Amino acid sequence: MIVLLPVVFTACSNDEIPTPESASGLENDCIKRSLGPNVEGLNIEFVYAMALPANIGKLVSAKVEASIAGAEGTYLEHRSFYTDGSGSDIPVVVANPCVTSGERSEVTFTADTCAAALRYYYKIPQEAKGRKVEFLFSAKAGNGQEISYKMGPYEIAQMDMRLDIVTTDGDNCYISIADMATYNATEAASRADRIDLVYLYRNVPNVTFAHAFVAPASDMMYRPDITLPSGVNNNTSIRKVYGLRDRHLARLQYGIYVDDPDFAALDFTGMPNYAINVKNEGGLWVETHDGKYRAYIYVNTVNPGSSNPDIPVNSAKISIKRYAMK
Secondary structure, three states, X not given: OHHHHHHHHOOOOOOOOOOOOOOOOOEEEEEEXXXXXXXXXXEEEEEEEEEOOOOOOOEEEEEEEEOOOOOOOOEEOOEEEEXXXXXXXXXXXXXXXXXXXOOEEEEEEOOOOOEEEEEEEEEOOHHHOOOEXXXXXXXXXXXXXXXXXXXXXXXXXXXXXXXXXXXXXXXXXXXXXXXXXXXXHXXXXXXXXXXXXXXXXXXXXXXXXXXXXXXXXXXXXXXXXXXXXXXXXXXXXXEEEEOOOEHHHHOOOOOEOOXXXXXXXXXXXXXXXXXXXXXXXXXXXXXXXXXXXXEEEEEEEEEOOOOOOOOOOOEEEEEEEEEEOO
């Protein structure tokens, strides 16, 4: 029955592994559950299965060693899961809580079991950006048998990401791609060379203007009634898009991902320095004035009135992926 391990495991909905009766020793298997680019701050998620015949031993311990130590929040689950009739994951404690030290995460089994499947979450650290990371999963049984399973290497994206930044017309309306942050006028004046966009909302007669993201160097007609702080004058290139709902930025379970190669392939030749009438779930490809950064800005939400209590009136909630070109 141990040969069924990979078959059972690919379902992902039930981490419990049937007890093998006819196999001769300790076996293991592993799958990577997480999808898309591996971005700093996100988890790479695995499930590690191990089993041996009940008549020859029980599980004693399991561990994972990463080639690069994970950030805080990296751990190996001490619970197995099964799926109930409603499709919910139900945990079953099978070991002591994980001890993570440096590259190693380890659990010691407390349950009298010969089979388990444990989830492993590797929180991607800043040190891993642009590098490759691999993992060695291993298990030990009470009869002295040990086994291991190597996963990877996996490439870690160079890009950075920040979610749910609120920018409001007239306050915190100055956006820095370099900082992935918004500032008010006083703050913007103190970091003028790092301000790349201005957010504003205007109800202009006979023009569909609404929510706009414009470069400080754009024509006054695209930033009416905006008095820029001293020194804020970057000329940012902008490509407006719609329908590009990045799964990370939009928090979707379907769709596509913006990845490192997408930024390098962009052509900003002849692109304007403004984008008006930007809507919910719209987006902007952006290149900074100095060419140092390219970014994809996803517009999670815009609020022209009181219809959205989550963000202020005349504001937008944005999420950013940023790639360093230099």
